[in-house]
Amino acid sequence: MATTLKIALVGNPNTGKSTLFNLLTGLNQKIGNFPGITVDKKTGFCKLSATQQAEIIDLPGTYSLYPKSRDESIVFQVLADKKNSSHPDLIVLVADATNLRRNLLLYSQVADLRIPVVLALNMTDMATKEGINVNIDELSSRLGIQVVAISARSKTGLDALKQAIANTTAIPTQVDGTDVNVLAPAAINESKTLLDTDNDYFALQILHQHEHLEIYTAQQHSQFEQIKKAHEFESSKLQAAETIARYRYLSTILSGVIEDTGASKKFAFSDKIDSVLTNRFWGFFIFLFILFFIFNAIFSWSAYPMSLIEGAFGWIAKTGHEYLPDGVLTNLLLDGVVAGLGGIIVFIPQIAILFALISILEDTGYMARVTFMMDKIMRKFGMSGKSVVPMIGSFACAVPSIMSARNIENWKDRIITIMVSPLVSCSARLPVYTLLISLIIPDTKLLGFISMQALALMGMYLISIIAAVTVAFVMKFMIKATEKSYFIMELPVYRMPRWSNVLFTMYEKSKTFVFEAGKVIIAISIVLWVMATYGPSEKFEQIETKYAKIEMQKDSVQISTLERDKSAEKLENSYAGILGRSIEPVIKPLGFDWKIGIALITSFAAREAFVGTMATIYSVDNGEENPGTIRDKMREARNPETGLPVFTFATGFALMLFYAFAMQCMSTVAVVYRETKSWKWPLIQTVYMTAMAYVASLIAYQFLK
Structure with missing residues (x-):
């Protein structure tokens, strides 16, 4: 039976750590939370040999063991607590070969904890191109550990890394260059006695970070505080002194190990591109052009596969009605x-294209530039530059973006970011937007290549961004705080995207969309079908009697028309119809009918449910008489009072604004509560977003109708 070695991947941000994790584990991975902490925990399994496998934990990226955010604090918590379920037998420290001196600061801290370490020197191919040559054998000898040259992007060195992992048992032997005991000898020695350890650095780190660690009792926390007070232990000054000492030590370690023949031109290529892409004036126009390209691709590239999917589901429905026996189960199915x-699967091409293009922008390093450009704005x-990351992430999904706001130390900035992030249009709104845009915007091209539909979609995303920053500006004056915020980030050099990573992202996001949203929508579709098929028995009996009398006096063509009328009247008097009719007076000023009202109610579970609801409602309404696509059925829908199309430009635009602003996602409400530890903020958020949605839709419809 194979033995399992527990391995933690540790490294600075942008060192390729997550890429290495994906390569080692493939699809054999899962995402959860660290015990008792709402921080993502990625784990996976990798086969090392016939008798040994590794459980690999991808820890959050950090520049040192001194945390600047909640995510970064996880690294030391896992490494310090031997009882932690994620505590590793071995650490693989991933370092960027193009910036080794900075990366080895974290290594020197980790090595001082006396846990076995393998140094994975990543991006060695790029280092060679930039004129940086690292003497691997000499570095290994000086550090007293195995050092393996790899390139996660080109998938080289992985077998050597696995072999090194399998053969490593000893702790680093050359870590005496930094004597941390001289920093605060009395405090460290007292801490060592209290902890019953002989490791100076472990005792020092506990004094710095004990308040983040739940493994100690209240009495022990108090004892650590007494030690710090008695010996005037100033954490910030000692951290600075330690960092300076470590860099001095690393200078001696790296002397003669690194030969840099291209130091003057290392970042020249990136700097030239940045002079254009991050230009104060042109940078924003380039960003808008890239956004338009993405939205144009979403419509243009997805048209053919979406048509095939719609046709396939239309054929399934038509064939099913022809060959399956009539009855409740057939209609339900x-x-x-x-x-x-079908209302979900049809949007997979658009979701895949969106995330593929976003992944390319992230891989090349461009998204980091967008964050940099947006900082001052x-x-x-009322938000810091760190708010940009959750805001941009909200284009995909607000839930992980709100969780990423933990990296914002300033309480006010963090709350404002959490409160406005759901306003940024996420991928769940994409199916709603594209469906409605296809109904109200003609598929024409300006100047032969600029898609009107793509411009409309881009407009919806820009509206959401403007709404988010406007609300943030208002909250800036409403929420009081005195803390100052700062924003420091490292711009990675430009690189070619990893196409395997792009494909993996497309697969993962599409799978998540289908299975996460799909479960909710299928459940809602089944409940809706029951509510739309059945109603009060006396009402249905009256309808049956009414149309039975009329059918006796009509020919076959008229009877076919009567069947559609009867189906529509039954739907209107069903339980779903009664529910929709009950809220129709409230939403009628927005241009919405009772069918749209039903979709608004179901969408509070998940925004994507709008499409599934429309598909179910119009399928029940038309039955097998109209086997066309959901778009065809919605396009043909008529207002019984005016005879005009239900989905006019005014109604469609008002409906898109409602979905742009309304809080229609239970997962977002739950994660806001979890992050703020109070129902106050999600309640305020739900109320203000629903009010914004109603007022914006009302103004839009009344102005455009």
Whole structure:
């Protein structure tokens, strides 16, 4: 039976640590939370040999063991607590060969904890191109550990790394260059006695960080504080002194190990590109052009596969009605499950394209530049530069973006970021936008290549960004705080995207969209089908009697028309119809009918449910008489009072604004509560976003109708 070695991947941000994790584990990975902490924990398994496998934990990126955010504090918590379920038998420290001196600061701290370490020197191919040559054998000898040259991007050196992992048992032998005991000898010695350890650095780190560690009792925390007070232990000064001492030590370690023949031109290529892409004036126009390209691609590239998927589901529904026996189960399967599923599957091409292009922008290093460009603007609207990351991340999903706001130390900046992030249009809104845009915006090209539909989609995303920063500006004056914020980030050099990573991201995000949103939508579709098919028995009996009398006096063509009328009247008097009618007076000023009202209610579970709801409602309404696509059915829908299309430009635009602003995601509400530890903030958020949605839709419809 194979033995399992527990390995932690540790490294600075932008060193390729997550890429290495994906290569080692492939699809054999899962995401959860660290015990008792709402921070993402990625784990996976990797086979080292016939008798040994490794459980690999991808720890958050950090520049040192001294945390600047909640995510970074996890690294020391895992490494310090031997009882922690994630505590490793071995650490693989991933370092960037193009900037080894900075990366080895973290290594020297980790090595002082006396845990076995393998140094994975990543990006060695790029280092060679930049004129940087590292003497691997000499570095290994000086550090007293195994050093392996790898390139996660080109998948080289992985076998050597696995072999090194399998053969490593000893702790680093050359870590005496930094004597931390001289920093605060009396305090460290007392801490060592209290902890019953002989490790100076472990005792020092506990004095610095004990308040983050739940493994100690209240009495022990008090004892650590007494030690610090008795010996005037000033954490910030000691951290600075330690860092200076470590860099001096690393200078001697790296002397003669690194030969840099291209130091003057190392970042020349990136700097030339940055002079254009981050230009104060042109940078924003380039960003807008890239956004338009993405939205144009979403419509243009997805048209053919979406058409095939729609045709396939239409064929399934039509064939099913032809060959399956009439009855409740057939109708439930075809008009409930298949219709709801089709409303989700059809948008996979657009979701895949969106995330593929975002992944390319991240891999090349461009998204980091966007964050840099937006920093000054964000500060004017009451948020720090660190708020840019959650805001941009909200284009994909607000839930992980709100969780990433933990990196914002300033409480006010963090709360404002959490409160406005759901306003940024996420991928869950994409199916709603594209469906409605296809109904109200003609598929024409300006100047032969500029898609009107792509411009409309881009406009919706820009509206969401403007709304978010406007609300943030208002909250800047409403929420009081005295803390100052700062923003420091490292711009990575430009690189070619990793196409395997892009494909993996497309697969993962599409799978998540189908299985996470799909579960909710299928459940809603089944409930909706039941509510739309059944109603008060006396009402249905009256309808049956009414149309039975009329059918006796009509021919076959008229009877076919009567069947559609009867189906529509039954739907209107069903339980779903009654629910929709009950809220129609409230939403009618927005241009919405009772069918749209049902979709608004179901969408509070998940925004994507709008599409599934429309698919189910119109399938029940038309049945097998109209086997067309959901878009065809919605396009043909008529207002019974005016005879005009239900989805006019005014109604469609008002509906898109409602979905742009309304809080229609239970997962977001839950994560805001979890992050703020109070129902106050999610309640305020839900109320103000719903009010914004209603007022914006009301103004838009009344102005445009």
